[in-house]
Amino acid sequence: MTTVGRIAGVSQATVSRALSDPSRVSPETLEKIRQAIRATGFVPNAVAGALASSRSNLITALVPSITNIVYSSLIQSFSRVMREWGYQILLSETGFDAEEEEALIAAHLSRRPDAMLLTGTRHSPQARKMLIGSGIPVVEVWDITDTPIDFCVGFSHVEAGRAVARFVRELGHDRAVTVTANDERARRRRDAFAESFVQAGGTTPVAVDCPGAASLAAGRAALVEALEVHGFGRGVVFCSSDLLAHGVVSEAQVRGIAVPGDLAVVGFGDQDFAAMVEPPLTTVRVDRAELGRRAATALRARLEGNDPGETVIDLGYRIIRRGSA
Amino acid sequence: MTTVGRIAGVSQATVSRALSDPSRVSPETLEKIRQAIRATGFVPNAVAGALASSRSNLITALVPSITNIVYSSLIQSFSRVMREWGYQILLSETGFDAEEEEALIAAHLSRRPDAMLLTGTRHSPQARKMLIGSGIPVVEVWDITDTPIDFCVGFSHVEAGRAVARFVRELGHDRAVTVTANDERARRRRDAFAESFVQAGGTTPVAVDCPGAASLAAGRAALVEALEVHGFGRGVVFCSSDLLAHGVVSEAQVRGIAVPGDLAVVGFGDQDFAAMVEPPLTTVRVDRAELGRRAATALRARLEGNDPGETVIDLGYRIIRRGSA
DNA sequence: ATGAAAGCGCTAACAG
DNA sequence: CTGTTAGCGCTTTCAT
Numbered sequence: 001m002t003t004v005g006r007i008a009g010v011s012q013a014t015v016s017r018a019l020s021d022p023s024r025v026s027p028e029t030l031e032k033i034r035q036a037i038r039a040t041g042f043v044p045n046a047v048a049g050a051l052a053s054s055r056s057n058l059i060t061a062l063v064p065s066i067t068n069i070v071y072s073s074l075i076q077s078f079s080r081v082m083r084e085w086g087y088q089i090l091l092s093e094t095g096f097d098a099e100e101e102e103a104l105i106a107a108h109l110s111r112r113p114d115a116m117l118l119t120g121t122r123h124s125p126q127a128r129k130m131l132i133g134s135g136i137p138v139v140e141v142w143d144i145t146d147t148p149i150d151f152c153v154g155f156s157h158v159e160a161g162r163a164v165a166r167f168v169r170e171l172g173h174d175r176a177v178t179v180t181a182n183d184e185r186a187r188r189r190r191d192a193f194a195e196s197f198v199q200a201g202g203t204t205p206v207a208v209d210c211p212g213a214a215s216l217a218a219g220r221a222a223l224v225e226a227l228e229v230h231g232f233g234r235g236v237v238f239c240s241s242d243l244l245a246h247g248v249v250s251e252a253q254v255r256g257i258a259v260p261g262d263l264a265v266v267g268f269g270d271q272d273f274a275a276m277v278e279p280p281l282t283t284v285r286v287d288r289a290e291l292g293r294r295a296a297t298a299l300r301a302r303l304e305g306n307d308p309g310e311t312v313i314d315l316g317y318r319i320i321r322r323g324s325a
Numbered sequence: 326m327t328t329v330g331r332i333a334g335v336s337q338a339t340v341s342r343a344l345s346d347p348s349r350v351s352p353e354t355l356e357k358i359r360q361a362i363r364a365t366g367f368v369p370n371a372v373a374g375a376l377a378s379s380r381s382n383l384i385t386a387l388v389p390s391i392t393n394i395v396y397s398s399l400i401q402s403f404s405r406v407m408r409e410w411g412y413q414i415l416l417s418e419t420g421f422d423a424e425e426e427e428a429l430i431a432a433h434l435s436r437r438p439d440a441m442l443l444t445g446t447r448h449s450p451q452a453r454k455m456l457i458g459s460g461i462p463v464v465e466v467w468d469i470t471d472t473p474i475d476f477c478v479g480f481s482h483v484e485a486g487r488a489v490a491r492f493v494r495e496l497g498h499d500r501a502v503t504v505t506a507n508d509e510r511a512r513r514r515r516d517a518f519a520e521s522f523v524q525a526g527g528t529t530p531v532a533v534d535c536p537g538a539a540s541l542a543a544g545r546a547a548l549v550e551a552l553e554v555h556g557f558g559r560g561v562v563f564c565s566s567d568l569l570a571h572g573v574v575s576e577a578q579v580r581g582i583a584v585p586g587d588l589a590v591v592g593f594g595d596q597d598f599a600a601m602v603e604p605p606l607t608t609v610r611v612d613r614a615e616l617g618r619r620a621a622t623a624l625r626a627r628l629e630g631n632d633p634g635e636t637v638i639d640l641g642y643r644i645i646r647r648g649s650a
Numbered sequence: 651a652t653g654a655a656a657g658c659g660c661t662a663a664c665a666g
Numbered sequence: 667c668t669g670t671t672a673g674c675g676c677t678t679t680c681a682t
Contacts, residue, residue: 053674066401089417215597215598326675
């Protein structure tokens, strides 16, 4: 900036003004500065800017996995909005691990972000302490709680699990198996499903857990386990994701088991392919793009010091009935 | 740091040393400092650190889309390695748009990253200029070129397209349709495929282009177009992604068209589900995890000032024959 | 092994 | 509208 200023014949501070608020500089000066910038190929140093102003224009975000479309699409819509407002996003993966999350929160906080986005509402006490201590706005997404660190936007996994249980009971199923990936929120849905299913007169569901990430292969393996280990013949399969549900359907088809005739299948997430496979998947829809946008707009209000409004934004879910159940 | 130092009874500089290299501080002092840090909840300011040291421990990355598994899995393996070495990743999406990419490169450069990862090898002249001017290591992935900005790791899309053409000709197909998403690299594969297919004695392929992102729905629509608009009845369909191929297969099944009997289908990417759907997809496999790792290790060598080694790392591709062709 | 001091490249008063 | 000046919180010599 000093160099640019010298070439343009003004002080370094004037160059700073020209860049941050062109209207505070005379048109002629501005033009000279612009030329000097072009001539030198000057790229402003945001690091120095952040240190001096204690505003980084950086938002950091933590998700369990970036290859999981549920989280990546949420971050995509969130990022697009924040980027329009001049923020950049530093993104990391926790791998569904609370310890890793805590370490990452500390690492992210050291970059002095203007705000932070977290997936889920369950964090270590130490993590909460650091976050609160940092004083920055924090938005927790993809779940809700009465006690957010700052505010949250999501839906109730317990409610969703219960709703699916009532839905399949009304369809007449009294036997069920749950296929669940290694995700705390998925387990909460499963438990709520099981409890409500029994309360509504069903038998206790068989629980099949998938190690590792959800995948079509895991779904196929889960159905094999339900069939061969648990002797599950007919009823409903509630999967923690559409990917798993698709795997269950594929395995059933290969084995000549009719869906939904013999086996009804319910997924979760309403991913793109859910409506397009055969039979189309009955699933639970959460508007992830809207969720990302709401998180962004609410965060912006907080960043601009406006009235925070409600601190628990429940976007709900919707059961979409298609061919598989 | 000053506060921590005062509490520990040492100077601020000693606290800095304790944090960056504990061995340069006596064990007793170190312990006192550790206690002071715990007592105050001190979180180091990486912004100030970066300004003072001109090392940010930040790598920025640009991908066309974070919701596309091809790119997100690549970034995932890249990030994991870089994170182990103490780097964080600032990630943005270009949306397959060169102008957007240029703007993002400038924005990213202002954060003074230690290195940058770019998807593809085609960038605007201005982008190249900024990158070279910045003097930082730049790795271009998912494509190769003889003239990388710095170095690249990927494979030849032209070679891959040609290889598929030879492969399906050997299978005996002389009619083909290409289903291509809106991606410059996919178009390059398509063109190479078409040229080689004709050279090898096939008829000129019918080209169906999908607007927007690849999806199962787009694949289904593409087959409808091939069938109804172009009167394509039998032959091979070369899709620019497995998602599209899956859509083509689904639509064929709904219409009672036999795969691979009437229609052979070839995908691209070998995504998780490719081997798991019915029939399993014949596709082109590129080891994305390995690609991310190689990009990371090569970058690290450059960051540590070691011999850059080869500047064009070709990881190749492999045609995986399964049931669909 | 530790302290003192000089920046890193900006922003933000404060003057004029 | 523009220049001067004092930091922002660290790292990095240079001494001791």
